[in-house]
Amino acid sequence: AQKITQTQPGMFVQEKEAVTLDCTYDTSDQSYGLFWYKQPSSGEMIFLIYQGSYDEQNATEGRYSLNFQKARKSANLVISASQLGDSAMYFCAMREGNEKLTFGTGTRLTIIP
Amino acid sequence: DSGVTQTPKHLITATGQRVTLRCSPRSGDLSVYWYQQSLDQGLQFLIQYYNGEERAKGNILERFSAQQFPDLHSELNLSSLELGDSALYFCASSAGLYSNQPQHFGDGTRLSIL
Numbered sequence: 001a002q003k004i005t006q007t008q009p010g011m012f013v014q015e016k017e018a019v020t021l022d023c024t025y026d027t028s029d030q031s032y033g034l035f036w037y038k039q040p041s042s043g044e045m046i047f048l049i050y051q052g053s054y055d056e057q058n059a060t061e062g063r064y065s066l067n068f069q070k071a072r073k074s075a076n077l078v079i080s081a082s083q084l085g086d087s088a089m090y091f092c093a094m095r096e097g098n099e100k101l102t103f104g105t106g107t108r109l110t111i112i113p
Numbered sequence: 114d115s116g117v118t119q120t121p122k123h124l125i126t127a128t129g130q131r132v133t134l135r136c137s138p139r140s141g142d143l144s145v146y147w148y149q150q151s152l153d154q155g156l157q158f159l160i161q162y163y164n165g166e167e168r169a170k171g172n173i174l175e176r177f178s179a180q181q182f183p184d185l186h187s188e189l190n191l192s193s194l195e196l197g198d199s200a201l202y203f204c205a206s207s208a209g210l211y212s213n214q215p216q217h218f219g220d221g222t223r224l225s226i227l
Contacts (some may be wrong), residue, residue: 033176033214035215043221043223044115044220044221045203045205045218045221046218047115047217047218050215052212052213091156099169100158100161100169100171101148101158101205102158103155103156103203105155106155
């Protein structure tokens with residue numbers, strides 16, 4: 001079974017609108033971390049936001065927030081007031097205990113002016 | 114700038130050859146991870162080192178090896194290269210071993226096998 005599932009291969013969003021990128025995960029661990037990374041066309045991987053399994057509040061970092069629903073095992077990324085520079089691939093990833101990151105297949109986000 | 118430095122940025126070589134990719138982690142980070150990103154396999158974890166010791170292995174081929182040196186920089190050695198080894202290779206680092214510590218990625222080395 002896939003540990004991280006991103007069901008949206010691509011999304012097109014109008015500039016200044018909010019966008020939600022979906023991510024569901026599968027783990028039997030109690031302690032885990034969820035991460036979102038952005039990969040622009042230039043190729044680098046940029047860390048955006050982190051949510052811990054024991055965190056009761058949803059994480060926020062500037063225009064990024066993580067909608068964490070533990071019972072549903074979902075960790076959706078919300079980008080508010082999208083900008084042209086947000087166009088990129090977005091990867092959801094999970095770290096279980098002290099293990100490596102497991103990545104989803106990514107969502108390609110395109111912001112339309 | 115993530116603080117993780119990878120060299121070289123691009124590498125073009127032929128089948129059967131051997132290459133070495135280099136990574137300097139962020140200052141203070143003890144854990145180094147190597148990942149391979151290819152079109153057909155996505156992002157795959159290869160290997161992890163923590164403070165000089167191998168910590169975890171993922172989908173790393175026997176033709177590939179890595180090490181972490183006392184100054185904490187790491188090298189990934191790829192030998193007997195095949196066309197299918199063409200990919201973007203990332204190094205990432207984190208402060209320690211805990212799940213709440215993000216891994217910060219370098220800009221990657223793009224390896225092209227001709």
